[in-house]
Amino acid sequence: MFADLIGNDAAKQVMKRFIAGRRLPNSLIFAGDEGVGKRQFALAAIRAMLCRDTVDSEPCGVCSICKRVGEFAIPSEEDKDAHKLVIWSGHRDVGTVISYKRSILVDAIRSLETEANFRPYEAESRFFIIDDADKMNDAAANALLKTLEEPPETSHLFLITSRPDSLLQTIRSRCQMLRFSPVERSQVEQFLIEQKAYSHDEARLASALSHGSIGRSLSINADEYRRRGERMMAVVNNAIGGRDIATLLKISEEMNDAKNKDGFESEIDLLESLLHDIWRVAKTGDHSAIINTEYSATLTSLAEQSSVKSIPSWIEDIERLRSELNVNVNRKVATDSLFVSMAAGQ
Ligand SMILES: [Zn+2]
Known part of the structure; x- marks a missing residue:
């Protein structure tokens, strides 16, 4: 109706x-x-x-x-x-x-x-x-x-x-x-709460990721999304803050586990989007443009670190990795090499 x-x-x-x-x-x-x-x-x-x-x-x-x-x-x-x-x-x-x-x-x-x-x-x-x-x-x-x-x-x-x-x-x-x-974010959120009995938290997250599509909002698995978010935040934290190569290689292993076959590409997309957020804040100081708002505070503090200057080249590496996914590349090797260069601050 x-x-x-x-x-x-x-x-x-x-x-x-x-x-x-x-x-x-x-x-x-x-x-x-x-x-x-x-x-x-x-x-x-x-x-x-x-x-x-x-x-x-x-x-x-x-x-x-x-x-x-x-x-x-x-x-x-x-x-x-x-x-x-x-x-x-x-x-x-x-x-x-x-x-x-x-x-x-x-x-x-x-x-x-x-x-x-x-x-x-x-x-x-x-x-x-x-x-x-x-x-x-x-x-x-x-x-x-x-x-x-x-x-x-x-x-x-x-x-x-x-x-x-x-x-x-x-x-x-x-x-x-x-x-x-596209349907406005607030309308998607309201719909999920009123018609689909979502909690306010779940509805806020799903509507933010829906790009105005009711269909997509319903297909988002909030728990899985959070888990991926935390994993990719660990990558940026370790690359920009800690330079912890061992942790990064362990994350690469988890990402390339057979169980995560369908999640790998979304994780790479998310990583790129987090790096864009940090870079934007570093360049303009404008927090309001952050897309991954649930991590605003951490992203903003990472933007103050000196190693952020490498972000543009990391983004290039990520884009190269993504284009290589279509040909027969060894994903694990490609992820390892991306993380190694990130940890090295290159
Ligand atoms: Zn009727």
């Missing part, structure tokens, strides 16, 4: 006006970063058009229609044939097309074209959501173009994308585009 959606109030108002006037465009593009709720907005709009108990263009959210609209029978990732067809929700006039592996199959768009031209089954209109519309290859995009050129009056298409510029210009020009912004 619109009332439950976080942020993007302007988009909400536009959608509610369309719905109140029963003037929902036949083809819409919802563009904006991953995880800001574009698909949820599309579902809310569809419910608002179909629900028989709307109040002020808000669907009731509890009737059988509202419930069925969100219940898609998503096939298994391996089932290619199922990805060649429109996937229906519990409501036979609400379907979606999703990508198979990395692209949307042309057959799926042809299936959509056929279905969009059929009369509605139980409602007055039919609704189709194309998820990750930028994943249409040329054949699929051209097939969709045919539908967009002569849109059936009783069908509405929602193209969801985080990369609108990758869509054909001819597709963009035939759709009305609505842009979605």
Whole structure:
């Protein structure tokens, strides 16, 4: 329901006006970063058009229609044939097309074209959501173009994308585009506390790391993040403050442990971000620009040490290490050598 959606109030108002006037465009593009709720907005709009108990263009959210609209029978990732067809929700006039592996199959768009031209089954209109519309290859995009050129009056298409510029210009020009912004940090925080029963501490941390994406905020594991934070703070402390090579090599071993396989890259990212924070404070004296605010005090005091002058070259080393991760580099050796040069103050 619109009332439950976080942020993007302007988009909400536009959608509610369309719905109140029963003037929902036949083809819409919802563009904006991953995880800001574009698909949820599309579902809310569809419910608002179909629900028989709307109040002020808000669907009731509890009737059988509202419930069925969100219940898609998503096939298994391996089932290619199922990805060649429109996937229906519990409501036979609400379907979606999703990508198979990395692209949307042309057959799926042809299936959509056929279905969009059929009369509605139980409602007055039919609704189709194309998820990750930028994943249409040329054949699929051209097939969709045919539908967009002569849109059936009783069908509405929602193209969801985080990369609108990758869509054909001819597709963009035939759709009305609505842009979605990242959700404000305070709104993400409030949502996590009120709707997901997060503690204030957890909500503050997850919202800070969410970059305005509700989806991402929900996927952040606060405990794990803290553990990584402490480990990388130990690296900067030992490199800038203590020059303790033994401790650094021990941390390198932990980072490269098989158990930490998925954590390694985030740790390297975090290390770089901590070094940026220290460098910024050292150069400008401005604490307010610190990104990793939970470590503000320590980062600020480290910025006063003379060895901070090496930070730019460490950051270069980190970036080189990261680019080498794509080729077959020995991660442990590369981390050791990074830490050795950090401890040496080079
Ligand atoms: Zn309803």
